Amino acid sequence: MPVFSLEPRSVPPVKTKFRRIVTDFPVSQSVPLIERLAAVEPRAMQGQPPVVWDQAEGFLVRDRWGNQWIDWSSGVLITNAGHNAPRINEAIRKQVEHGLLTNYCFPSEIRLALLEKIASLLPEPLKKVFLLTTGSETVECAIKLCRTHGAKVGGLSKTIIVSFANAFHGRTMGSQQVGGIPALKQWIVNLDPGFVQLPFPDGYRQTDTSFEAFERGLRDQGVDFDSVAGVVLETYQGADAAFAPTPFMQNLRSWCDKHRALLVCDEVQAGFGRTGTFWGFEHYGIVPDLACFGKGISSSLPLAAVAGRPDVMDMHAPGSMTSTHTGNPVCCAAALANIETIVEEKLVENAKRMGEVLHHNLHKLKDKYEEIAAVMGRGLVAGVVIADPATGDPDAALAFEIVKRSIEKGLLMFSPVGPGSGTVKICPPLMISEEGLADSLAAFREAVDEAVVAHRTEPVGVA
Numbered sequence: 001m002p003v004f005s006l007e008p009r010s011v012p013p014v015k016t017k018f019r020r021i022v023t024d025f026p027v028s029q030s031v032p033l034i035e036r037l038a039a040v041e042p043r044a045m046q047g048q049p050p051v052v053w054d055q056a057e058g059f060l061v062r063d064r065w066g067n068q069w070i071d072w073s074s075g076v077l078i079t080n081a082g083h084n085a086p087r088i089n090e091a092i093r094k095q096v097e098h099g100l101l102t103n104y105c106f107p108s109e110i111r112l113a114l115l116e117k118i119a120s121l122l123p124e125p126l127k128k129v130f131l132l133t134t135g136s137e138t139v140e141c142a143i144k145l146c147r148t149h150g151a152k153v154g155g156l157s158k159t160i161i162v163s164f165a166n167a168f169h170g171r172t173m174g175s176q177q178v179g180g181i182p183a184l185k186q187w188i189v190n191l192d193p194g195f196v197q198l199p200f201p202d203g204y205r206q207t208d209t210s211f212e213a214f215e216r217g218l219r220d221q222g223v224d225f226d227s228v229a230g231v232v233l234e235t236y237q238g239a240d241a242a243f244a245p246t247p248f249m250q251n252l253r254s255w256c257d258k259h260r261a262l263l264v265c266d267e268v269q270a271g272f273g274r275t276g277t278f279w280g281f282e283h284y285g286i287v288p289d290l291a292c293f294g295k296g297i298s299s300s301l302p303l304a305a306v307a308g309r310p311d312v313m314d315m316h317a318p319g320s321m322t323s324t325h326t327g328n329p330v331c332c333a334a335a336l337a338n339i340e341t342i343v344e345e346k347l348v349e350n351a352k353r354m355g356e357v358l359h360h361n362l363h364k365l366k367d368k369y370e371e372i373a374a375v376m377g378r379g380l381v382a383g384v385v386i387a388d389p390a391t392g393d394p395d396a397a398l399a400f401e402i403v404k405r406s407i408e409k410g411l412l413m414f415s416p417v418g419p420g421s422g423t424v425k426i427c428p429p430l431m432i433s434e435e436g437l438a439d440s441l442a443a444f445r446e447a448v449d450e451a452v453v454a455h456r457t458e459p460v461g462v463a
């Protein structure tokens with residue numbers, strides 16, 4: 001994968017209402033900080049654009065040296081309500097001043113208030129909610145619930161967990177096995193054969209989006225349908241922001257009912273308004289048996305949740321499904337204020353409206369450049385797939401060049417993701433204004449224009 005050079009380079013200054021690049025880039029002062037980080041952090045933490053975050057507000061991120069970016073990362077899909085949202089900031093401060101910073105599994109009113117709020121927004125039958133700290137933990141919990149439920153309704157052979165190729169569900173032992181990226185599982189010496197992956201019907205990498213292909217895939221792997229305890233999928237696949245077709249999902253819902261398998265939607269990215277509906281699964285007109293949430297649940301502090309059918313959520317005895325930071329009061333206060341902000345400031349509607357503008361413009365760019373193989377996503381998440389027009393293979397070098405040039409123009413994104421690192425992922429805070437979006441699109445268009453022209457003239461190798 002290409003990496004960002006730490007050699008400060010002369011780049012033209014940028015000054016718009018929202019974007020400001022006033023120094024060479026990377027900023028010479030930031031380089032020693034990045035090098036000090038490299039000395040004390042594992043190498044695995046590297047690989048992102050060399051922007052040293054200092055302050056962030058709304059859809060803007062600043063460093064200490066006068067540069068300011070429009071944020072198209074949301075800090076990797078966290079800040080749905082915007083960075084440092086006043087109401088969240090105030091709720092955190094009030095909870096700290098109130099004088100309760102932790103409570104583990106002991107009850108607190110703020111935990112109750114948050115749980116009641118989330119349950120009130122979820123459709124039937126998702127009326128019990130268990131709080132955790134990270135998205136990976138919610139997936140681990142969902143696996144545990146699927147297998148417990150499988151054993152209960154179908155005996156000890158009902159253990160298979162079906163998931164999808166290219167899926168990402170976290171980096172812990174179980175969540176990596178349910179994930180669909182083989183390279184990430186190489187460290188696991190005794191892979192559980194009860195995890196089975198099928199192609200994800202995105203219509204691009206997998207053109208057969210029929211439900212028959214799902215059943216055929218299971219048969220080909222020798223899976224007895226009644227041995228399936230659960231089917232786990234990202235509501236949209238994070239790698240490309242790819243959705244499955246609605247008929248596929250509706251068939252999958254019925255299939256899970258028929259075979260008494262739990263359907264799990266991992267909404268760690270898709271929840272809390274990101275796709276222009278409050279919950280991502282609303283696009284499919286279905287309700288899963290379990291849903292996993294994280295990231296945008298608080299727009300700030302670490303909190304995650306599993307929501308589910310009461311009979312499934314109540315299978316485990318008191319004390320057997322807990323975690324030390326479950327329902328931390330400060331995180332709960334932040335999440336409650338976040339949800340109130342999303343609802344009252346109509347950020348889901350804004351995500352839908354701004355999403356239409358974003359996708360319209362990205363499709364125009366796709367029409368212009370054959371190097372853009374696909375534009376996926378809905379609402380304020382998009383995956384721009386960059387591929388070699390001759391072979392269709394992901395073009396990591398060009399995708400990287402687009403992100404690099406965007407950063408130099410004051411538009412912040414994380415490094416390309418997806419198969420072959422060829423997808424430029426776009427996910428601004430849901431409160432981005434029309435003006436902010438227009439300004440960021442102008443920067444993105446320039447970055448793509450320049451990167452494609454440079455790439456065509458002299459194909460960029462791995463930088």
Ligand code: PMP
Pocket residue numbers: 133134135136137139168169170171234238266267268269294295
């Ligand atoms: N599921 C999905 C869909 C995700 O995108 C992520 C994180 N990128 C996770 C699970 C894991 O969440 P966390 O990093 O909080 O463990």
